[in-house]
Amino acid sequence: MNHRPFEDWLLENQPLTPEQNQELKEHLKTCTTCLALTEMDLILKTSRMVSPRAGFSDRFQLKLAAEKQLARKRRFWGLGILGLITILAMGFLIVQLISTWLSSPAEIFVTWVTWWVTLVSSIRTFGTIGLVFVKIAAGIIPLPLWLGMAGGGFLLVLVWVTSLWKLSYSTNARRLV
Amino acid sequence: MSDEIALILKAQNGSDEAFTLLVETYQNPVYNLCYRMLGESEKAEDAAQETFFKAYRNLSRYDNNRSFATWLLSIAAHHCIDRLRRRKYTAFSLDDDENHAELPDANAPDPENETVRRETQAQMQTLLRSLDATDRATVVLRYWNDCSEVEIAQALSLTVPAVKSRLHRARRELAKLWEEETNHSQVERRPYESPAF
Numbered sequence: 001m002n003h004r005p006f007e008d009w010l011l012e013n014q015p016l017t018p019e020q021n022q023e024l025k026e027h028l029k030t031c032t033t034c035l036a037l038t039e040m041d042l043i044l045k046t047s048r049m050v051s052p053r054a055g056f057s058d059r060f061q062l063k064l065a066a067e068k069q070l071a072r073k074r075r076f077w078g079l080g081i082l083g084l085i086t087i088l089a090m091g092f093l094i095v096q097l098i099s100t101w102l103s104s105p106a107e108i109f110v111t112w113v114t115w116w117v118t119l120v121s122s123i124r125t126f127g128t129i130g131l132v133f134v135k136i137a138a139g140i141i142p143l144p145l146w147l148g149m150a151g152g153g154f155l156l157v158l159v160w161v162t163s164l165w166k167l168s169y170s171t172n173a174r175r176l177v
Numbered sequence: 178m179s180d181e182i183a184l185i186l187k188a189q190n191g192s193d194e195a196f197t198l199l200v201e202t203y204q205n206p207v208y209n210l211c212y213r214m215l216g217e218s219e220k221a222e223d224a225a226q227e228t229f230f231k232a233y234r235n236l237s238r239y240d241n242n243r244s245f246a247t248w249l250l251s252i253a254a255h256h257c258i259d260r261l262r263r264r265k266y267t268a269f270s271l272d273d274d275e276n277h278a279e280l281p282d283a284n285a286p287d288p289e290n291e292t293v294r295r296e297t298q299a300q301m302q303t304l305l306r307s308l309d310a311t312d313r314a315t316v317v318l319r320y321w322n323d324c325s326e327v328e329i330a331q332a333l334s335l336t337v338p339a340v341k342s343r344l345h346r347a348r349r350e351l352a353k354l355w356e357e358e359t360n361h362s363q364v365e366r367r368p369y370e371s372p373a374f
Contacts, residue, residue: 011344011345036355040348040351040352041348043301044316044351046294049206049321050212050213050221051209052205052208056204056222057197057200059222061197063226
């Protein structure tokens, strides 16, 4: 019999008949590969567990307490900064509100109209600039290239969205095990 | 087993004492897995502690129908695989290995045999390092933690045929290296063993 079935018996850890056992013993006398496989299996099976230094759980408790304290500190500072930002924002809004109340209705109307005029004229200006650029580019770049660029852009977005989805899926799967 | 479930439920309800008892119960298998994976006691200690932290933080996600041991070992294995992939452990401290090899058996009837056994185990630990991180994890889970192929597949997010194939490949690789190692040491010893004339 050739080497392969003996290796399969050893790798599969199949229960062997007395005849097969005898055949395997004979094979092991000549095959160093199978002998090494048997020896390595025996070494692995007789290996003992390695233990951590004494006081592992005490060290864990200490670290846990330290981490909890750090989390408390972080929460405290986070809430503090958030509170400060909220107070500043509220203060700013209150000042604006008070100044509006204190000014005359005509002033409020003028400010409001000026704000809207500025916004609309800015949008129109940017629109005009954009149109000029598009017209120039349309003259320079041929239509197939435009289509190619649009298609490429679409593919890139598709690849980006797919990889984000896959990444988040695998991370979630690993977190849940 | 029901005690364990009670402990897990208590820990899930926020009892640190219950979780500490779980740490005490599982510290050896988790630490052993980390040590066999990373090969250094300090890194194994860090990885084992980190495993328990991760378990503590994600305890609410633990499915009570699954084995807690497999869940913990899964976290430990993934953590070690990530660490091994992030940086290669090229430097291997032999001193560390000697200091932290298996504890000698005080009741061993034959000290000489015990020494040989420990040397063999140290050699085997070195050979383990030649395996790919996931293959190493399958071997450790199979031989030290007595996990079934299904449990290994669950722990490492693999299919059962993939686990089988990885185990076969890893055992073949280890046997090949072991064969080379033993042949090499025999060749090295021969001149000293034979008489000079």
